[in-house]
Amino acid sequence: MSQTVCILGVTGSIGQSTLKILQQHPEKYSLYAVSAYSRIAELVEICKQFRPKVVVVPSAQRDELQLKLKLEKISDIEILVDEAGLIEVSSCENVDIVMAAIVGAAGLLPTLAAVKAGKRVLLANKEALVMSGEIMMQAAKEHQALLLPVDSEHNAIFQCLPHNYLQSVRDGQPKLGVSQILLTASGGPFLNHSLEQLQTVTPNQACKHPNWSMGRKISIDSATLMNKGLELIEACHLFAVEEQFVTVVVHPQSIIHSMVQYVDGSTLAQMGNPDMCTPIAHALAWPERIQTQVSALDLIQHHRLDFTEPDLVRFPALKLARQAMSAGGLAPTILNAANEIVVEAFLNHQINFVQIAEIVESTLNRVENKSANSLELVLEVDQQSRRVAQQLLVN
Template sequence: MTQTVTVLGATGSIGTSTLDVIARHPDRYRLHAVTARSSRQALFELCRHHRPEVAVLDHAEDARWLAEALTRADVPTRVAHGEAALCEVAASAEIVMSAIVGAAALTPTLAAVRAGRRVLLANKEALVMSGALFMREVAESGAVLLPIDSEHNAIFQCLPHHHRGGLERCGVTRLLLTASGGPFRQWAPEQLAQVTPDQACAHPNWSMGRKISVDSATMMNKGLELIEACWLFDASPEQVEIVVHPQSVIHSMAAYVDGSVIAQLGNPDMRTPIGHGLAWPERIDTGVAPLDLFATGRLDFEAPDMARFPCLRLAREAMSTGGTAPAALNAANEVAVAAFLAERIPFMAIPTLVERVLARLEHGPADSLECILAMDRRAREVATAELERREQNG
């Protein structure tokens, strides 16, 4: 029996990898919908190749263009636009891949959760912004939430399936979240001041979009993952340890009270966790090459340099503060990264800007979607004002 799949953020690297795995198993999966913000040409190519039932773009003008292009190409995909359509396709498929980058993923992902779907979570920001609310909705709806980030998927595979209710209940003492260290792991602080956007986006192991690549270079990516791990696995920040592992072969580990450490290994290819989430609790072929341990040769580990990567400290502090602080952290970081990519600020100004924004805001409970989105907007306003003040002061 085939299952229907919606891919939110279909034109990004996670989205295209998901479509690759789905295409390998036409007997198991049928593509219900694909979405993109504004990449209409890329979405047209995906529709022509994969022929989903529905395609959704953000804006009416892009949707009109896509509908006309698909009609000319004799592709029967229906085209819609806007957030209501995004939420509709998220709620109407049996499996939903949430691969939209940034805060924009929160509302459609929650729509899928509330509909009780199997939600494959590749977006970090939904949990970072609204962890308590999000996990409460999962529990109440009966949705199946499966992490797709390679690190969280690895931890999920290393834990017993009855891990809900705290790590202590299943004998786990620590979660070991691995990090490649990004392209600047061994750079001197004075070198970091000169980093260009292209250098920051040249990741040594993974192929990712520009925003996530910069987050990896600042290690904010790992800070966001720490927050995400706390919510996914009911862990405290103190129970999550970050381990720099340059080869990206061990994707993460769980340490147990008896001294055991269980690790998940594999080549750095996102089709492995995607296939795991699509087929769980079964396993399917994903097209990923087998891991050659002899070619790998060695596995190295080191502690992260907190002075070189202040974003790690900021993320831990935001999680410890709780409430709306992680939402503010995420929003300020999105503004800062966009400014760096536009060459408005230098690389090391990213954590400085985020810290300034967090210091200027008062954080309350994150008990409704409205207050979370209000904090997201407020943090962006403050970050934008800080940017303008910085530029005026030269």
């Protein structure tokens, strides 16, 4: 029986990879709803090819979309707008699977709406879980939603864990023989740069990841290692372990996507070519497997695999994220909010690369950490942290 899919963030790299999988398996999946932020011309092409029932865009883009669809003689697509539209399609009874691929805090409420509607949620938006933490995980339990990781690292960990691991007691301790999670990091484009060199790198240089094709925000996060810090926090929530049970390992080749160590001395690794179609297909079909066009890993070609510790002096963002997870409460929310502000500032040439982590740390020191006991408080502190980070930029 065919399942209906909603893709939040369809014009981004995750959305595009998801469309490839749907196109390859039309007998299994149909596209019911999509959202996009600004790339309206690309969205119209998607509408022409896949004919979703519903499209969500910002209200400022609605007239342009309506006009372009009319020119293409497409009149059977409903257009919804803004956050209310995102929440409506995420929780729509006609949707079976939600791909949560909106970048940043903007994806929180739509993702949570999908969880509360009991959907199969493919989580590509790590910031939503970083911000909401156990609020999201508790909602998934209460509403019997299936929350499956799409980040290549978390998907790899999921594949290496015992099959019933996510049903085990959530008390911060590894279960079922697991001893440690090894979260791999490519190290980004500046792995071998000195601190002096990092002072002068440009946004374009930071966006040129050596292994992955990604959007600009996540590319900057990968370059600072903040992305790995956010993934560390996400792993702690998804797999219910305290931060000391997650070790980050720099692996420049991006062939091993992450590992799980067991008490008997075993280490299980998930390997593959760096292509997001693999984890997307896994999450779509789990517990089954479906075919993709990703080529099998050639172990002879990739005969060398390197591993090193991350350098927390040159890349302090990773240390800040670990400290935020250890502090608990709303510290991860503060961290994420500040990071979104300063990454945008770096992309706009307002600050240099090294200042990204410096301003995030200053924001963490200025905003009071509280217990994350309600979604309203999470959203309030998110906005407060953004204002503080903006003020630090001005100063």
